[in-house]
Amino acid sequence: MSRKKNNSQHLAKISLAVMAIGFIGTIPFQDSLWGTILQGGFEAGLVGGLADWFAVTALFRHPLGLPIPHTALLPKNRNRIIAGIINMLEKDWLTKESIRKKISTIPFTEKLFMLAENAITGQQVRNGITTLIQHLLHSVDSKKIAPIIEQELKTKLRELDTSKYLSLVIDQLISRKYDEKALDFILKEIDEWSSKETTKERLGRLAVEALENIKADGFMQFALKSFTNIVNEEKLGSIIQGLIKKGVVSLRDPYNQNRQTLLFHINSKLQEIKTDENLAIELNTIKEQLISNWQFEEKITEFVEQLRQKALAIIELPHFYDGYLLPLISKAFENLKTDQEKVMAIESWIQQLISTFVDNNHAKIGKLVEENLNKLDDKTLINMIESNVGKDLQWIRVNGAVCGFLIGLFLVGLKLIF
Structure with missing residues (x-):
C-alpha cells in the first residue's frame, strides 16, 4: 500500500511539474494564438494542481509548515474524528440489533x-x-468418600416409609401365592413329624396322661376308666397319628373347603397387618435401630477402592477409548x-x-477502538490513513491539474472567440 501511495504521489508531483514547466515554457509564445491557448491551459492546470495539493495537504498537516488557518484538519480534529468513528460503529455499523440478528443466523x-x-x-x-x-x-480418596456414602445411605434408608413397603410386600406375597406355599410347607412338616415312631409314642403318652388327669363323677368316671383299660399308649398314639395324617391330606386338597377357609382367614389377617399402626411403628423403630447400629464404613471403603482399581485397570487397556468410551x-x-x-x-x-x-x-467495542487509536501519535495515525487512502487523495491532485488544464483551454478558447 505504501508503494502504491508513493507511486501516485510521484505521479501527482509530475503532473504539477508538467503544468508549471508548460506555463513557464509558453510565456515567450503568449503573443501567438496557440501560445495563448496553451499558456491559459497550463496556467489553469497549475492553479488547479496547486489548489488540490493545498487541499489534500491541509487534511493532514500545515502546507509548507505554515500555520495557515483551517489546515492540519486531522490532527486538530482528532478527538472529533475518533468520536465520530466510534459513534458510527456503535449506532450505524455494529449496533446491538445488527449483531443479534447476525448471531441468530448462526447454528x-x-x-x-x-x-x-x-x-x-x-x-x-x-x-x-x-x-x-x-x-x-x-484423586479419589476412598477413606474420605466412604463416610459420605454411608451417611447418604443411612439418610435414604431413614426416609423409607416402612408401612408403605410392608403393604407392597404383603401384596406380593398374596399375588405370588406365598400364603398357599407357606401352608403347604407347614402341612408337609406336620406330615413328616407325625409319621415318626417317636411322635406316635409321645402322642399316645400325652393322650393317656390327659385322660388320667380328667376329673369326672359317676358314670363318666367309670367310662373313662374303662376306656383307658381297653386302649394303651401305642393304640392312642396310632389313632391320633392317623387323625393328623388324614387332616393333613384333606388340607392339601386345593378344593377342600377347610383349606379355602383357612387361606381366607390368613389373607384377611395379612390385609389387617397393612393398616396396623402399632406394627408400623414397631417396624420403624427396628429400622432406626438397625440403621443407627450399622457400621459399614470399612466395607464401603474397600468396595470403593476395588472399583477405583478396576477402573484404572480398564483405562490402561489399549482398546479402552475405542472400545468403551x-x-x-x-x-x-x-x-x-x-x-x-x-x-x-x-x-x-x-x-x-x-x-x-x-x-x-457492546460499549467496549467503541472503547477498544478508542484505546487503540489513542495509542497512535498524530504522525503514525496520518501515515496509516495516507497508506490506505493516500493513492486516491494523490489522484485528486492529478485530476485537478488535468481538469484545470482542460478547463483553461476551454476558457481561453471562449475568450478568444467572444
Missing part, C-alpha cells in the same frame, strides 16, 4: 456438534480425556442430536448467553 449447536464429533476421534482429545479420567480416579460418547451425541427439544434448548441457551454478552460489552 451454534450444529457447529459445536460437528466440532465435537471431529475432535473426539483425534489423538489429542483421546489422550486428554484418558489423562483426565486417570487423574480424577487417582468412544461408543458411549458417540451414542450420547446421536441421542442428543435426535432430541430436537434438547437441541433447541441448547441453541436458545447459547444465543441468550451471547446476546447477554453483547448487551453487557
